[in-house]
Amino acid sequence: xxxxxxxxxxxxxxxxxxxxxxxxxxxxxxxxxxxxxxxxxxxxxxxxxxxxxxxxxxxxxxxxxxxxxxxxxxxxxxxxxxxxxxxxxxxxxxxxxxxxxxxxxxxxxxxxxxxxxxxxxxxx
Amino acid sequence: xxxxxxxxxxxxxxxxxxxxxxxxxxxxxxxxxxxxxxxxxxxxxxxxxxxxxxxxxxxxxxxxxxxxxxxxxxxxxxxxxxxxxxxxxxxxxxxxxxxxxxxxxxx
Numbered sequence: 001x002x003x004x005x006x007x008x009x010x011x012x013x014x015x016x017x018x019x020x021x022x023x024x025x026x027x028x029x030x031x032x033x034x035x036x037x038x039x040x041x042x043x044x045x046x047x048x049x050x051x052x053x054x055x056x057x058x059x060x061x062x063x064x065x066x067x068x069x070x071x072x073x074x075x076x077x078x079x080x081x082x083x084x085x086x087x088x089x090x091x092x093x094x095x096x097x098x099x100x101x102x103x104x105x106x107x108x109x110x111x112x113x114x115x116x117x118x119x120x121x122x123x124x
Numbered sequence: 125x126x127x128x129x130x131x132x133x134x135x136x137x138x139x140x141x142x143x144x145x146x147x148x149x150x151x152x153x154x155x156x157x158x159x160x161x162x163x164x165x166x167x168x169x170x171x172x173x174x175x176x177x178x179x180x181x182x183x184x185x186x187x188x189x190x191x192x193x194x195x196x197x198x199x200x201x202x203x204x205x206x207x208x209x210x211x212x213x214x215x216x217x218x219x220x221x222x223x224x225x226x227x228x229x230x231x
Contacts (some may be wrong), residue, residue, distance in 0.1 A: 035220075044211065044222055044223070044224050044225045045160075045162075045168065045211055045213070045222040045225075046222065047213075047219060047220040047221065047222070050220070059218055059219075061219050062219065095167055095168075101173065101215060107218065108156060108215050108216075109215050109220055110158035110170065110173045110213060110215045111158070111160075111168075111170060111213075112170045112173075112179065113170075114167035114168055114169070115167065116167060117167055
């Protein structure tokens with residue numbers, strides 16, 4: 001059974017930093033591209049960042065570019081999102097998601113497995 | 125960025141009804157379109173990808189179609205467990221974008 005378990009969320013002041021992690025199990029993590037998707041309270045879904053299976057291609061939404069850094073450790077089956085210079089508009093639930101659609105060279109991410117999400121609240 | 129517009133934003137329906145949700149892309153995306161279902165307090169669940177391919181384990185009352193800019197998600201016979209919010213998502217080109225959601229409520 002595929003499992004994605006996020007951690008690291010919490011309450012943080014504007015301008016602060018948080019590091020989210022996602023522990024993956026039940027599948028060959030190193031074979032899949034992964035993404036983070038977030039959802040502000042009462043709002044829709046927003047793709048945040050993408051990483052291919054080899055970490056050779058990483059993309060970010062404009063809203064987080066230059067502030068967030070995504071990484072993965074295939075040996076540890078883990079995914080990370082370092083979030084810096086946090087803003088109130090970054091508040092929301094962050095989901096770790098598996099992407100069966102992309103290859104190493106061609107990103108075509110849709111998301112077949114989702115974690116339960118971790119809540120990030122940016123507020124003073 | 126490609127804008128994905130769903131209609132309606134919400135609808136009321138009864139168990140047993142046939143329901144169709146539309147998703148329109150601001151430019152052509154071939155068939156790189158996925159649909160998700162989300163229930164309150166839960167993570168989204170993939171229903172359909174490649175516009176019309178049913179994800180494993182999803183009931184056959186769900187179907188999808190379309191290509192280019194216009195897509196549909198149809199629930200042929202609405203069940204009580206289908207009352208939820210539905211999102212479309214394009215994965216044709218970066219940045220990958222979602223529709224604003226369609227909430228299906230009980231009439």
